Amino acid sequence: MLNRRMIEVTVGFLMLLGIVSFVVLAFQVSGLRTVYSSEKGYQVTAYFDNIGGLKTKARVTVAGVSVGKVMSIQLDPKTYQAKVVLFLDSDLVVPDDSAASILTAGLLGDNYISLEPGAEETSLKNGDIIQETHSAMILERLIGQFLFNKDK
Helix, strand or coil, X not given: CHHHHHHHHHHHHXXXXXHHHHHHHHHHHHCCCXXXXXXXXXXXXXXXXCXXXXXXXXXXXXXXXXXXXXXXXXXXXXXXXXXXXXXXXXXXXXXXXXXXXXXXXXCCCCEEEEEECCXXXXXXXXXXXXXXXXXXXXXXXXXXXXXXXXXX
């Protein structure tokens, strides 16, 4: 009787451990953070004419290395541009003449923002605006231009 009880407790413990591991793995894969996450960083803003399929939580990269994420996307009612707020890692020093481009991962992959560092001595700080931006290339628009120019 005692041996059977010990087996049941062990199986229950292993099941609980498996469920906790699955939840942790789900948070890691989805890119979500728990309430207790202690991310340190700063926010900068970039304005784009067209963001394509960019979504919040999209990654921000420098030279292909993930250095942050997109925090929010809103439409500026005065300029009719997309206002994109980026959250960058605290240890990342980005010159304030850097450029932000919206790129696509693969042919039909997700959009993300790539930062191309400039050469200035001064760097972006919390609340700064990235002045030079390059909007997303829209595949449908490129195909339409190609077909229109082919007829001429």
